[in-house]
Amino acid sequence: MQALHIHAGPKALAHIREHGLRPEHIGVIPGAAGGPKGLILGPLDRFIFGEWLSQSQQPVDLVGASIGAWRMATACLNEPVAAFERLEHDYIHQHYEPLPGKKRVSAEQVSEAFGHSLQAFYGGRIGEVLSHPRYRLHIVTSRGRHILHREHPLATPLGYAGAFLSNAVHRRALGGWLERVVFSGQGPALPFDAQDFRTRAVGLTEGNFMPALQASCSIPFALKAVQDIPGAPTGAYWDGGITDYHLHLNWTVPTQGPERAIVLYPHFQQNVVPGWLDKALKWRHGATPFLDSTIVLAPNPEWVKTLPGGKLPDRKDFMTYDRDLAGRVKVWNAAASAAQQMADEFGHWLQKPATSMVQPL
Numbered sequence: 001m002q003a004l005h006i007h008a009g010p011k012a013l014a015h016i017r018e019h020g021l022r023p024e025h026i027g028v029i030p031g032a033a034g035g036p037k038g039l040i041l042g043p044l045d046r047f048i049f050g051e052w053l054s055q056s057q058q059p060v061d062l063v064g065a066s067i068g069a070w071r072m073a074t075a076c077l078n079e080p081v082a083a084f085e086r087l088e089h090d091y092i093h094q095h096y097e098p099l100p101g102k103k104r105v106s107a108e109q110v111s112e113a114f115g116h117s118l119q120a121f122y123g124g125r126i127g128e129v130l131s132h133p134r135y136r137l138h139i140v141t142s143r144g145r146h147i148l149h150r151e152h153p154l155a156t157p158l159g160y161a162g163a164f165l166s167n168a169v170h171r172r173a174l175g176g177w178l179e180r181v182v183f184s185g186q187g188p189a190l191p192f193d194a195q196d197f198r199t200r201a202v203g204l205t206e207g208n209f210m211p212a213l214q215a216s217c218s219i220p221f222a223l224k225a226v227q228d229i230p231g232a233p234t235g236a237y238w239d240g241g242i243t244d245y246h247l248h249l250n251w252t253v254p255t256q257g258p259e260r261a262i263v264l265y266p267h268f269q270q271n272v273v274p275g276w277l278d279k280a281l282k283w284r285h286g287a288t289p290f291l292d293s294t295i296v297l298a299p300n301p302e303w304v305k306t307l308p309g310g311k312l313p314d315r316k317d318f319m320t321y322d323r324d325l326a327g328r329v330k331v332w333n334a335a336a337s338a339a340q341q342m343a344d345e346f347g348h349w350l351q352k353p354a355t356s357m358v359q360p361l
Contacts, residue, residue: 003303003341006349007361009292012262020353021295023056027253028191028312029075031068033241033276035219037068037268038314039336040299042088043343044266045071050081052350057134058261061191063182063247065240066138069216073122076129076137090117092332095325098243111145111224115214130185138190139183139204140240140247141215144225147176149235151225160220171284172197174275180243181232183212192249196290202232207257208290216240241276248274250290263294268312270298270361287361297346297361299339307335 005315008016019025029048032038051314053060064072070087077083096105096113122129129137144150148159163177175198182190183204190201208230215237225236246267253261265272271285272294278284304312308331321328349357 001303001306002300002345003300003339004345004349005270005300006358007296007298008358009287009294011292012295013358013360015262015293015356016295016358017354017355021262021350023053024058025262026053026056026060026264027058028061028063028182028251029072030247030263030265031064031072031251032246032267032272033066033068033239033244033267034246035067035315036091036317036332037087038071039091039313040268040339040342041071041266041342042084042336044297044346045075046081046084047343047347048077048264048266052347059134059136061136062343063138063140063191063249064216065244065247066217066219068247069240070214070246071138073129073137073139073213076132076135077125078128079355086121088336090121092218092329092336093325096349097323104333107224110216110222111214114223115210117217117239118210118214122210122213125156128282129209130206132185133319134184137185137204139212139216140244141181141212142178142238142240142242142244143181143200143233144236144238145175145177145179151227151236156220164277167275168281171274171278174277178238178243180240181237183208183229183232191253192251194250196250197243200233202229205231207231210236211299215349239276243275245274246272247274248272248288250289251293253293261293263291265294265296267296267298270296270359272296272361291361294361296360299342303341307338316333 062072062075074083074087096110098105147155159177163174166173166176179198181200183202185204211226211229218226219239225234225238228234229237239267251263273285314333315334317328
């Protein structure tokens with residue numbers, strides 16, 4: 001059974017029809033939030049960054065939220081294949097035990113452990129990320145406003161309830177509660193038009209790399225917010241997926257002439273959902289002109305049914321397997337290994353990019 005589905009916006013499809021798809025055509029690679037679902041993209045990441053893109057020389061913007069930010073930062077390290085292998089191993093084997101006398105793991109405990117993991121992973125190597133000769137990293141976070149400006153046991157749940165209701169009325173209304181803050185290496189310019197949602201751009205430095213990356217992965221209530229990131233406006237910073245779950249952004253890559261570029265999006269599904277609070281709002285899941293120059297590489301839903309449990313790894317597995325670490329590791333390793341088929345199929349398709357195999361977004 002075919003594992004990989006390739007979807008393309010109309011301009012991307014026209015590009016493939018006329019030029020095929022070569023590594024020098026890529027201008028942006030997004031990395032979505034989605035927690036363990038991102039494990040299915042490990043083999044694609046290793047192929048794209050370890051073998052394919054190395055055949056070109058153009059600059060590429062890497063934009064990530066949550067686990068997508070972790071993946072895109074990893075792509076900027078020297079020897080990215082080994083780095084992605086370590087990321088996969090570390091993510092799969094993460095495990096949290098309640099403290100003595102406690103029934104559940106606290107957000108403080110998870111945040112502290114996660115911070116140590118990031119330090120072990122990137123400690124002494126931030127310079128590699130920020131000075132990459134080709135890749136420019138953008139880490140997306142969500143900064144609380146007004147009642148969400150500071151984390152509070154009562155105000156924060158009320159603030160997120162207000163954010164949920166406002167977002168249900170109109171996505172822009174979410175900006176009254178949370179704003180998108182993007183930390184960008186090598187200057188704050190963004191590879192997308194940010195007029196769709198309240199946005200701030202901040203320079204990414206060695207001094208704020210760790211807190212920015214931890215903030216981008218800090219799911220509300222599961223982890224603590226990161227407060228007052230150096231070089232950025234004061235306040236509480238949470239998971240970038242809240243404002244930009246799948247980075248459904250108005251990419252500004254050139255669409256004509258010799259500088260034309262494609263947004264290549266390894267993703268765990270076809271739909272590119274704007275914000276985390278839009279997950280249940282199906283009418284916001286369709287493609288828009290923002291994705292016209294985008295190619296999405298996603299698993300075939302029928303192939304996903306052949307994975308353990310008939311699904312992608314997800315956060316519910318932490319509860320399903322609870323303290324059975326070996327059981328969860330087994331199924332997550334199996335899914336990540338099976339995903340090698342997606343990378344193999346993409347590499348084969350690149351040899352002769354037939355548009356007959358490309359579905360519209």
